[in-house]
Amino acid sequence: LAKTTQPISMDSYEGQEVNITCSHNNIATNDYITWYQQFPSQGPRFIIQGYKTKVTNEVASLFIPADRKSSTLSLPRVSLSDTAVYYCLVGDRMDSNYQLIWGAGTKLIIKP
Amino acid sequence: EAEVAQSPRYKITEKSQAVAFWCDPISGHATLYWYRQILGQGPELLVQFQDESVVDDSQLPKDRFSAERLKGVDSTLKIQPAELGDSAMYLCASSQTSIFAEQFFGPGTRLTVL
Numbered sequence: 001l002a003k004t005t006q007p008i009s010m011d012s013y014e015g016q017e018v019n020i021t022c023s024h025n026n027i028a029t030n031d032y033i034t035w036y037q038q039f040p041s042q043g044p045r046f047i048i049q050g051y052k053t054k055v056t057n058e059v060a061s062l063f064i065p066a067d068r069k070s071s072t073l074s075l076p077r078v079s080l081s082d083t084a085v086y087y088c089l090v091g092d093r094m095d096s097n098y099q100l101i102w103g104a105g106t107k108l109i110i111k112p
Numbered sequence: 113e114a115e116v117a118q119s120p121r122y123k124i125t126e127k128s129q130a131v132a133f134w135c136d137p138i139s140g141h142a143t144l145y146w147y148r149q150i151l152g153q154g155p156e157l158l159v160q161f162q163d164e165s166v167v168d169d170s171q172l173p174k175d176r177f178s179a180e181r182l183k184g185v186d187s188t189l190k191i192q193p194a195e196l197g198d199s200a201m202y203l204c205a206s207s208q209t210s211i212f213a214e215q216f217f218g219p220g221t222r223l224t225v226l
Contacts (some may be wrong), residue, residue, distance in 0.1 A: 032212045042219060046216075099157070
């Protein structure tokens with residue numbers, strides 16, 4: 001079964017670029033990698049999704065190496081409002097069953 | 113903007129009592145998920161519906177938990193009897209299709225079992 005590993009917490013400062021890496025050593029070959037953001041007392045919110053190489057949207061970039069054993073979420077020029085928990089989500093297939101595997105989350109704290 | 117609705121937002125109950133949570137997904141979303149999130153941990157999928165059918169309930173403690181989505185729209189998650197260890201946030205999410213689609217989460221129900 002696939003397993004994801006993320007740093008428990010990270011600190012950074014306003015205006016900096018923040019990179020959060022998730023290791024996922026055994027995801028299914030045709031599955032996407034998705035990242036979510038969660039604020040306290042709220043449900044997670046979709047940030048970005050990718051399959052390979054690099055994906056960019058208006059809020060983040062996602063880098064996925066060729067072996068797809070990890071992915072890096074990049075947040076450019078963070079602000080205080082980016083303080084949140086960030087989760088990577090991958091899928092795994094065991095026999096004919098498909099399961100969603102959430103990481104334990106990375107608590108990102110942005111300082112002024 | 114359409115949102116996933118959940119009720120109640122907070123529930124306090126005593127152990128051995130029955131509790132029920134309700135979720136109304138975004139209109140047109142065929143896939144509905146129920147998650148349990150313990151404080152400080154990531155979401156744990158309890159059950160996934162595609163329309164009215166259960167796709168995955170492998171992590172649902174079936175001796176005490178049940179879930180239904182009778183008409184393929186809104187859904188109810190029930191716990192009977194509740195145990196102290198069930199205290200958590202229960203999140204509902206929906207998506208247009210299954211597997212890779214973006215999931216839209218509701219605000220959750222915070223359950224406290226005394």
